[in-house]
Amino acid sequence: MTSTHFFNGRTDNGYGTVLAAVALVLAGTIFYIDTFTKIEGAIAVLYVIALLLLGDILTARGHVTGCVVAVVLAAASYVYAHSDALIDLQSLLRLSVALAALVITTSLLMRNEASRSELIATNAALRESESRYRAIFDRTKVALWERDYSSVREILLSLKAQGVDDIREYARQQPEIVDRCVAAVRTVAANEAAVELLGRNAIDQTPGSLRRILPPGDETFLDLMEAMFQGRRSFSDSVTVVGDDGEKKLVLLTVSFPEDATAFNRVVTGMVDITQRELAQKALQDARAELAASSRTAAIGALSTSLAHELNQPLGAIIVSAQTLVRWLDRDPPDLAAAKRATDRIVRDGERASEIIKQTRSRIEQTQSEPTSVDLVHLVEETCAIMDAEFDGHRVKHKIIASKSVPQVIAMRIELQQVLINLVTNAIQALANSRQANPQVNIEVRPGDGDQVVISVADNGPGIAEDAVDKLFAPFFTTKETGMGIGLSVCKTFVEAIGGRLTARNNASGGAVFELSLPLVGAKKHETQYA
Known part of the structure; x- marks a missing residue:
């Protein structure tokens, strides 16, 4: 030895x-x-x-x-x-x-x-995570900032404690609250892409530097305050910003709010220049992917520091x-x-x-190895929050309809959420390709027959072609020009694996309806699937 x-x-x-x-x-x-x-x-x-x-x-x-x-x-x-x-x-x-x-x-x-x-x-x-995050932050072509929103959060929490329940109405009565919150935001760091987009305004670390970026009268920051006030996990919108040379640019603004209250001193903010409309869709996709990677890495760094x-x-x-x-x-x-x-x-x-x-x-681990009890109403609300940017990007309205008493089900939460995301995404894409003047997606959660709970995703788009209804869930069958035809097949396989059903039909009033029937907690049918 x-x-x-x-x-x-x-x-x-x-x-x-x-x-x-x-x-x-x-x-x-x-x-x-x-x-x-x-x-x-x-x-x-x-x-x-x-x-x-x-x-x-x-x-x-x-x-x-x-x-x-x-x-x-x-x-x-x-x-x-x-x-x-x-x-x-x-x-x-x-x-x-x-x-x-x-x-x-x-x-x-x-x-x-x-x-x-x-x-x-x-x-x-921790050091490796911080180095990886910093590399992503500095080298990405997306304009990224780390901004301190902790003071804004404290102001909003104080208003809630005073009984304010509608921040937008309160701002109409007390317009100085918006200026006060703007002045409370401080830039912590910015990457090279941010400097290329806005010039020296991007790296101004003095409190209230956002005033020089947002044009007078713009209500984007009030929208962001409302998102924070309502406890949403993210905010996304197109906004006009002003560079240090006075040039106005239309950008896609994305802000990812952390779940940890102590992490509001380093909130990741991203901007993508979408002035050139022909590049808007590609820029949007790249921004979301890279910003999501930055946010996850930042969260792991924060968790490691906390540990x-x-x-x-x-x-x-x-x-x-x-x-x-x-x-x-x-x-x-x-x-x-x-x-x-x-x-x-x-x-x-x-x-x-x-x-x-x-x-x-x-x-840190985002997956679950064991099925757990899932609150479907909360899961639907969380999924719609994740899809907010998709709804807004395609100008599609959505509505959640939930019965007063919805029993819980046993399922793998992440996989079930992926099924919902797939169905909602399909509905949004169907509406985007239609000429519907008021595109709408309704997600309903209600008790079903016997020991079942039903989630339905309905849109008011063109519906499903008659010759495609029976083949929708077949592997490699697709109605999209660039689709692979495996999404619905995988969804159906997962739902059936936990004792449920996934069906599709046309709505009598127009559009398509996809329904998930899931077994309740403790249902024998479900237990045999995992025996």
Whole structure:
């Protein structure tokens, strides 16, 4: 075995060597006193000090080896000192206390080493995540900003606390509130594409710099305030902005609001120049894809930072409890009750650190490995919020119709949401290709027959061709010029896998209707699918 099996290599050679030498000398001194002097007491407990000195430089295997060496030395001292009478109750009790202290200390040191290694790995992941996010942020061709909206959020929360429930009506009565919120926004960072779009106005970090970008009388910021006031996760709209040379440009503005309230000090904002209408559609798609990647990376960076911060407290508490434990054991006689309480605190704080890591991991992972109970009304509302930009981009209105009491279902939430997104997207595309003057999509959630819940997606477009109704869900069948014909087939396969049905028909009043029938929570039909 090499030294790397016993020493973690996190300290420089000189410091580690000094610690190892001091610990060795101390262990030899303790062995001499315990073996060749007549001092009564649990002298062997002092081996704990040597183990603690080595705590920063040993691996888990090194800690175990150090403990074994200390135990052997303590036992050898006892045998030598009591060779004439090996059975001495008081001496055996002192030896037992010393051995227990050595084992507990080693266990704590190993736990601390594992936690420290995990923290180091987390910090490394944080640096990598931040570097990846910064690379995306700086190099993308989409104009991106990080802006501080925390003060705006506090103003809006204050208004809610005062009983305001319609921010737009309040702004009509108190127009200065918009100027106050604009002045509260501060630019944190901007990439090169932002500077190319707006010139030096893009990197002006003084509070209220948005005033120089938005033309007088523009209500886009009020729309954004309304989105924040209503708790929406994103805002998207076309807006006219002014560069530092006075040139006005029509841009697509997209703002992604974080779920974490503490992250409003770095809200990702994107703008795409859509002045050239022939490039508008392609620019729109690229902006959404790159902005979504930036937002996800920023969220992971924020979660990693939060994890590193939150782990400091339980790890610090573990160290304090370990030091307290040593003091209780050093007493003569040792206070074992107090030592047990300190040990319980160490276990509690260790479990808390583990729980923090589990919670953070579940927030980062966007998929679920097990089916869960799903609130369909909430899922539909969330899906429509995700699709807001699509609705607005194609000028399609939508309406959610939900019964007062809709039971929950068991399903894989993410996959079920993808089915809804697919159906809503198809409806929007069908309306976009029609000549409907008032395009509308209605999403209804209602109890079905027996143990079923029904979600219907209906549009007022051209409907489904008669010769296509029976083939809609067949693999590779499509009515679109650029379609692949697998979306509806995959949707139907997933819905049937959880015991449901997916059907399509034409509405008597015009347009197409897609209906999902899903089994309720606890329905036997569904349970057999996952048995």
